[in-house]
Structures are given as C-alpha cells and as structure tokens.
Amino acid sequence: MAGLHKSEIENPVLNWIDTRLPVITMMQKEYGVFPTPRNFNYLWNFGALAMVVLMIMIASGILLAMHYTPEKTMAFDSVEAIMRDVNFGWLLRYGHANGASMFFIVVYIHIFRGLYYGSYKAPRELLWMLGVVIMLLMMATAFMGYVLPWGQMSFWGATVITNLFSAFPLVGEHIVTWLWGGFSVDNPTLNRFFALHYLLPFVLIGVIFLHVAALHITGSNNPLGIDPKGPQDTLPFHPYYTIKDSVGICVFLIVYAAVVFFAPNLFGEPDNYIPANPLATPAEIVPEWYFLPFYAILRSVPDKLGGVLMMFGSIIVLFVLPWLDTSPVRSARFRPVYRVFFWLQLLACIVLGMVGAHRPEGIWVILGRVSTAWYFLHFLVILPLLGKLERPLPLPESISRAVLRGGGGGPLPGGATAKPMEKV
Ligand code: HEM
Structure with missing residues (x-):
C-alpha cells in the first residue's frame, strides 16, 4: 500500500503495528544501531542519568500529590501525615526531596562536561540552548516545589525571591502582586505553585524530547571534540552504551539510596520543620544549595x-x-x-x-x-x-587513531582488526 512503512520486524503483531506507526523501527534507529563515538568516558552518562532522575521525580511526585493538600492551614500537616501515616510515605517524600538535589548534581555535572569538551559549539548550539531552557524550567519547578510543605523556609524563601521582581521600575510591584495572587505570599500563592509544580515537569519532558532530537541530528560530541570520520570511529549505541549507561545508573542509585536511607535531611534546612509563620522571620533565610551561587x-x-x-x-x-x-x-x-x-x-x-x-x-x-x-x-x-x-x-587524525591500539585499521594483537565495526 502506498505510504505505508515496510517494517522488517519478524513478530507479526509488532510488524502490523510498526507498519502503521514505525515507532519500533525508530527506536532501533535512534537507540539500537545509532552510530555513537567509540571513545565516550563516564561523563557521557549524565544525560541518561538526568532522564532517570526525572522519571523517579515524576513517579514519586504523582504519588505524593495523592496525599498532599495545597491549602495553607493543611499543607504542613498533610506532609507530616505522609511521613507518618501513609504506607512508605516517608520513602516517597525523602526520595522526592533528595531527588531534587540529586537532579541538580547530575545536571550540573552534565553542564560542566559540556563546558570542558566544548559540546556547545557548532553544530550543537541549539542543543545547548535547549539545555539552558531545561535548566531554567528545573529551577522554577524546584523553587515552587520547595514552597509546598509550607514550612518557615518555604514561606520566607518564597517571600524573598518573589519580592525580587519588585526591583523592576514601574511594573515591579504589579508583577509581584500578580505572582502572589494577592498582597502577600498566601493561600492563592501556595495553590498556584502546586498547580505549576505539577505542570512544569511535563513541559520539561517536551523540551528534553527536543534536546535529544537535536542531539540525534548532530550526533554526540566526544572527549576528543573531533567529528567521527567513518564507521571505525563509532559504535552502535546498543549494546555498548546501553550497558555503560546501566552501570552508571546502578552506581547512581547506590549513592541516591545512601542519602535517602542514611542521611535524608543532609540537604534539608531544620527551619522547614517549623510551620510557616508570617509573623516570625527566621534568623537566616537560605535557599536550597543548588541556588546558592545565584543567590x-x-x-x-x-x-x-x-x-x-x-x-x-x-x-x-x-x-x-x-x-x-x-x-x-x-x-x-x-x-x-x-x-x-x-x-x-x-x-x-x-x-x-x-x-x-x-x-x-x-x-x-x-x-x-x-x-x-x-x-x-x-x-x-x-x-x-x-x-x-x-x-x-x-x-x-581521527577518533580511532587516537584511542585504538594499532591506530584503528591496523591489526590488533590476536589477529582482530579494529576497523570493520559494521560487523558488530
Ligand atoms: C533534565 C535535564 C537534561 C536531560 C534529561 C538531558 C539529556 C541529555 C541526554 C540524554 C544527552 C545525551 C547523552 C549525554 O551526552 O550525556 C544530552 C546531551 C547534551 N546535553 Fe543535556 N540534558 C539535560 C540538561 C541539559 C542542560 C541543562 C544542558 C546545558 C545547559 C545540556 C546540554 C547538553 C549538551 C551540550 C549535550 C551534547 C553533549 C555531547 O554530545 O557532548 N543538557 N542531554
């Protein structure tokens, strides 16, 4: 039939689907045989890691939202109830709160990797700029999430940061009133922050999709920063990098679990265990660690x-x-x-x-x-x-020349040749 994709999948059911909607062929192309530079180091794990953390954050966040109440007299207590009364609520809450910190650690390493290896340079400018949009979205999401438990630091952090907009001449005060939905940080502020905190991660997914789509147009950079010149310089993404990414994910999960189970308040602020009180300013108002350089x-x-x-x-x-x-x-x-x-x-x-x-x-x-x-x-x-x-x-001269014994192309010890990667 004209226009139908000719699927090569053997399984008849999958073939039927793939003929009409070639998602399996697309996955094979983008994550199976996708030619990837053969010289990645472990710093190239952090994009995939960021995706894993985002999935964990969305899953734990949805479950938390089932028990959380975005109302100023009940928000703090509902979080305490999650910690004490909901089955595994403590795990959801600590997993989510520390997941935010882990997310920023992963993404900051991802960014500095890009800075070191010049991954932002042509032709990856747009990929990089989409990354910066992702970072801004992450910051907005994290900031609004921190307000939800309605503790002292939630309330006063929100007050200080939203007030910054009042610095803009003429429109500043109006912007702040508009952000608050009133004349101070109050119930409407909490409610809208909850709505946006739930929404933005899904916007993030959309932008990350574009980020990865742009990556698959240009192909990845690599530690040498030179372009692959042929099949001898690349490996198919699967199994080489699916395995390497899995190793990274295991190590990451160990570190993450260590924090959640043994030091769940490591990144936290004791003042946020005190319910929000608009009449008592805490001695010190500090943002979460990942905002400190900007602060x-x-x-x-x-x-x-x-x-x-x-x-x-x-x-x-x-x-x-x-x-x-x-x-x-x-x-x-x-x-x-x-x-x-x-x-x-x-x-x-x-x-x-x-x-x-x-x-x-x-x-x-x-x-x-x-x-x-x-x-x-x-x-x-x-x-x-x-x-x-x-x-x-x-x-x-090329990636393979730089990283292979025998310079890529020549015979390797044992008679193997490094060149014909198509065989893999
Ligand atoms: C939720 C956040 C993010 C996710 C899920 C994500 C995902 C990914 C993935 C899967 C890759 C390919 C694997 C890799 O190279 O590690 C990648 C590459 C890249 N990302 Fe991100 N990213 C995120 C945030 C950012 C940010 C904030 C920036 C920069 C401001 C950025 C810049 C880049 C660049 C330049 C590359 C290409 C690297 C290369 O080929 O050397 N990303 N990203």
Missing part, C-alpha cells in the same frame, strides 16, 4: 535591581556562549590555556556557592564580589580573547 551573585551587587539583573544575566549569558567562545577547537584536552580557565571558573562557582551560604559580611563580601566579577569576565572577556590568542595542541 551569592544577587547579593554581591550593592543595588537591588543590579543584583536581580546580574543573577538572571548569569544564566542568560549561557544562551550566547556558543558565540562568545571563538576557538574552533572543542575539547579542553587540546586547549592548554582554556583548560586552566575552565578549572578557575568551576572554582569561582564553588566559591559563589559558599558565599551564598554565609552572611554577607567580612571576607564573604569580598569573595562574593571577586567571584561574581570573575564569572562574567570568564564568559564575556576571557573566552572571546582566548579563541584568538591561544595556540591549541595538534588534533588527532
């Missing part, structure tokens, strides 16, 4: 609007990163000077995280200002200049 940038600028703009700017700058980095060489392995600046930038982000966790006084003010300045200097001045001034090391 530090906000506080390092001695002007409210300036701080807000710099905080948003620290993420916006990532959108244009592919055009700020002018070097044609991707991987830091072949960029001896960039490599040093990469580690300095990572250090600046860690210092910013520490600054965000301390009161803005004494040495912390100076450290905050220096590392904020450094953060922007790195992207806006150092990267554009380095591309022009740095002399990169010579690039290998």
Whole structure:
C-alpha cells in the first residue's frame, strides 16, 4: 500500500503495528544501531542519568500529590501525615526531596562536561540552548516545589525571591502582586505553585524530547571534540552504551539510596520543620544549595535591581556562549590555556556557592564580589580573547587513531582488526 512503512520486524503483531506507526523501527534507529563515538568516558552518562532522575521525580511526585493538600492551614500537616501515616510515605517524600538535589548534581555535572569538551559549539548550539531552557524550567519547578510543605523556609524563601521582581521600575510591584495572587505570599500563592509544580515537569519532558532530537541530528560530541570520520570511529549505541549507561545508573542509585536511607535531611534546612509563620522571620533565610551561587551573585551587587539583573544575566549569558567562545577547537584536552580557565571558573562557582551560604559580611563580601566579577569576565572577556590568542595542541587524525591500539585499521594483537565495526 502506498505510504505505508515496510517494517522488517519478524513478530507479526509488532510488524502490523510498526507498519502503521514505525515507532519500533525508530527506536532501533535512534537507540539500537545509532552510530555513537567509540571513545565516550563516564561523563557521557549524565544525560541518561538526568532522564532517570526525572522519571523517579515524576513517579514519586504523582504519588505524593495523592496525599498532599495545597491549602495553607493543611499543607504542613498533610506532609507530616505522609511521613507518618501513609504506607512508605516517608520513602516517597525523602526520595522526592533528595531527588531534587540529586537532579541538580547530575545536571550540573552534565553542564560542566559540556563546558570542558566544548559540546556547545557548532553544530550543537541549539542543543545547548535547549539545555539552558531545561535548566531554567528545573529551577522554577524546584523553587515552587520547595514552597509546598509550607514550612518557615518555604514561606520566607518564597517571600524573598518573589519580592525580587519588585526591583523592576514601574511594573515591579504589579508583577509581584500578580505572582502572589494577592498582597502577600498566601493561600492563592501556595495553590498556584502546586498547580505549576505539577505542570512544569511535563513541559520539561517536551523540551528534553527536543534536546535529544537535536542531539540525534548532530550526533554526540566526544572527549576528543573531533567529528567521527567513518564507521571505525563509532559504535552502535546498543549494546555498548546501553550497558555503560546501566552501570552508571546502578552506581547512581547506590549513592541516591545512601542519602535517602542514611542521611535524608543532609540537604534539608531544620527551619522547614517549623510551620510557616508570617509573623516570625527566621534568623537566616537560605535557599536550597543548588541556588546558592545565584543567590551569592544577587547579593554581591550593592543595588537591588543590579543584583536581580546580574543573577538572571548569569544564566542568560549561557544562551550566547556558543558565540562568545571563538576557538574552533572543542575539547579542553587540546586547549592548554582554556583548560586552566575552565578549572578557575568551576572554582569561582564553588566559591559563589559558599558565599551564598554565609552572611554577607567580612571576607564573604569580598569573595562574593571577586567571584561574581570573575564569572562574567570568564564568559564575556576571557573566552572571546582566548579563541584568538591561544595556540591549541595538534588534533588527532581521527577518533580511532587516537584511542585504538594499532591506530584503528591496523591489526590488533590476536589477529582482530579494529576497523570493520559494521560487523558488530
Ligand atoms: C533534565 C535535564 C537534561 C536531560 C534529561 C538531558 C539529556 C541529555 C541526554 C540524554 C544527552 C545525551 C547523552 C549525554 O551526552 O550525556 C544530552 C546531551 C547534551 N546535553 Fe543535556 N540534558 C539535560 C540538561 C541539559 C542542560 C541543562 C544542558 C546545558 C545547559 C545540556 C546540554 C547538553 C549538551 C551540550 C549535550 C551534547 C553533549 C555531547 O554530545 O557532548 N543538557 N542531554
């Protein structure tokens, strides 16, 4: 019949489906035989890991929502009831709360992997920009989720962060009232944050789909940062990387379980075990650890609007990163000077995280200002200049030549040849 896909699946039922809707053929193409650089290291596990964490977050979140009450007089108690009265409610709640932290650890490593190996450069600019959209969505989702238990830190964190919008001239106050749904953080705020916290992960799925679709157009980057030149440079995704990803997932689950079972309040704030009280401000209002670097940038600028703009700017700058980095060489392995600046930038982000966790006084003010300045200097001045001034090391001829004994193509010990990967 004209227009029907000719499926090669043997099973007659699957063949019937695949002829009409070739999802199985598509999966085989994209995750079975998909040619993938043969030299991935374990840092290439983190995209798949992020997907696994998102699935765990959605599953545990839906189950939590079945017992949670988004109403200000009942929210805190409903969370306590989940912890004490719902079967395995403690596991759902601790799994979800710590899952958020694990999600950010995984995604931050995923981002710094991209920065080190130049994965944001042509032709992967759009893939990278979709990643930045994902990060913004994750931040919004995490922020609203943290408000739901309606503890002291939930309430005051929401108050401080939503109030930032009041810094914008003319429209600021209106935006804040609109966000709150009233004249302070109150029941309408809680209710809408719950609605959006439930919605945004599904928007995330959509954007992640585009992220991975873009990846499958360009193909993956790799630790050498050079393009595969033929079948000798790639491996089929399955079984090589399905197995490698499975190893990563097992290790990750061990770490995640260790936190959930042995230190479930490791990332938590004791004040959030006190019900929200609009009349009592906590001594210290600190965001979750994954927001600390941004919080530090906000506080390092001695002007409210300036701080807000710099905080948003620290993420916006990532959108244009592919055009700020002018070097044609991707991987830091072949960029001896960039490599040093990469580690300095990572250090600046860690210092910013520490600054965000301390009161803005004494040495912390100076450290905050220096590392904020450094953060922007790195992207806006150092990267554009380095591309022009740095002399990169010579690039290998091909992936297989660089990573295979015998240089890819020649005979390997034992008489095997490395070249004809089509056989696999
Ligand atoms: C929920 C969050 C995310 C998920 C599920 C996700 C998923 C993935 C997956 C499955 C891959 C392919 C495997 C890999 O290279 O590790 C990938 C690659 C990539 N991701 Fe993400 N990603 C997420 C967030 C981000 C963010 C926030 C950024 C950047 C701001 C980003 C940038 C990239 C880049 C540049 C690549 C290509 C890497 C390469 O080929 O070397 N991703 N992502």
